[in-house]
Amino acid sequence: MLARLIATVAALLLACASPQAQAHVRAPERVSVSFVDLARADALENTPPAKSETNPKTAPPARATSENLASGKNAALSHWRVCKNWSPEPKCTSTFGVTGYQKEAGNLYQAVARFYRPGTGRFLSQDPWEGDVKNPASLNPYIYGYGNPGSFIDPDGRCPIPSLCAYGFARNDEERLGALRSFANSDPTTGRVVGVGARLAGPVIAANTARLAIEGDPAARTRVSEFVGAAGEFIKQRLTTLATQGAAELVRQDVVTLGTGIGESYAEAETAGDRGDYVGQGMAGFDTAAQVAAAVPAAGAPVLLRMGRGNVARVQVPGTKPTQLAEAPDGSVGVRFYDVDGEAGIGQIEHPLAQPSRHGDFHGPWREVPDDNFSWKAYLERESGSTAPAGMPDPHAHHVLQKRGRPGVQRDLVLEGQDLLQRRAGIDPVYGLENLVWAPNRVAGQHSTETLRRVVGKVRELDSANATPQDFLKALEVLGKEAADRR
């Protein structure tokens, strides 16, 4: 149990090791939530382990033993059973989940564009991005992070990206912190903690992937590079400490220092660890994964690893049997489950290749975002290559559907319209050029509530008629022209 806990904490520390991460923790105005979390560390430490209900559906299963594993009668948890039948009370009161999203409604997490349901690895609604046919996993509109949460996170519910890319491209401290939280400890599929192999191998995998995505952004490249460097050194230090000073003290300190920062997932893992029925899962890679995989069953718990196809043959876990599930149609999905029980079907990627209702003109999550010096005029000029038309009175960069609206009734209307534009047409209502035009600012009715009602009414109408994205675009074009011509 301790070994698995160490694995978890090491993963967390890895993510918090960078100079940038330290800086975020020190930035009070940006990470106040984090401070609150950290302030609860003592309470967390002193809280007795949560007790589960006696309901058979929620009661913890029998404790895992090495005999169970060897005999093949797995009295402990399989991946599937964990998902379905066991949900311990989390001890941590952080509202941030493993994905870095914040809990908002009930047990749902606000993932910006969508709601995320923890423990299922699924979003409640479809991805506005239609996906890439070359990457079949991306075509599943509900799944989180290509079904590969060990290596991918989805910062705003619209497009999974490698964890390190998320960090490198984060637009502010809050997003960087979200990326770190997710990177530190993410397994949305089970709602449990990712195995240490994933975390140790993660930087290497993600850094390679990141290289592809950061071209054209030297600043992001630098940030990623710094983070990888710091993380690598940090891993080395922690492993050295572990070897020389022993695990117990290391874990205790790490829990106190950092445990609350990752929210429920850690608390659940701790509870599971106490019971000895922890299920490790990781995006395994290379020799490190083999070592970790070997270590976990030795401590008396089952292990379920997810790994690249190429590694399946290399990683041998004593007393277990690898199972490689179905291939993707074009063979491009290199991630499958490796199940110690040999239970086929566990964790298989549900993958509808055809989703006729899906569409989009998605721009991706990493558009430039306003900072203190952001100017809409400059943005529109740069992005559209146009300037305000000569002769237009009092021109400004105008959002056809207002970007925020006036306080009061307009705000609700704007939110409704933006949600529809985003979900139904994949249009970014704030930064998308489809919703931005040059128009006079001060003319009567340009920003009136009545005009806004009309715009939102049109969007509603298209939604009810199950219109195509092109219809939405056309409507915005017409409304934009009206705004530009309004005098």
Add this chain to the structure above:
Amino acid sequence: MTTNKLRDLVLQAVRLAISRVLESHPNELICGFALLTDDDLRSLGYAACTYEGLGDDAGGSVRFEPVDWQYCDGQEIFDEARAALAELADSNPDHRDHVDKAFVVLVAALEMAKAEGTLPHESYCTPISTDPNEHLDELEDQAILRLNGPAVHKARRIAIGIDLPDHR
């Protein structure tokens, strides 16, 4: 372009705008006047309302929502001030600094208009961004308090649903 010069241009435009409204709507009493700008603090215009023009809406949220006011003829009155505002924006590479400073200038101009009696003392006035970001929201809130006093500030927040009525 200096901020004082801009303030004077805006004040002059406010005077002309009030004259225009009163000419068009004689025998009506102005109860609201707003300077309309955008988040970049580059554009400039006005909107006004009267008790008579608002009619039944005078007691509702429209009283405090300048983008829904109907009196805004002759916006060219503000052309010179608008050009000065844009010039000020172009001359300042620090966008946020420009926004903050220019907003203060607009508040100062309205304050002077009220002090000299161009705007009725009891009228509601403020500069606004027509589609404000959070920063402009904050600036507007502060301006309303300064230009109209705490009672009107509170009444407006209740009317548009930011605050709940005080039932004590």
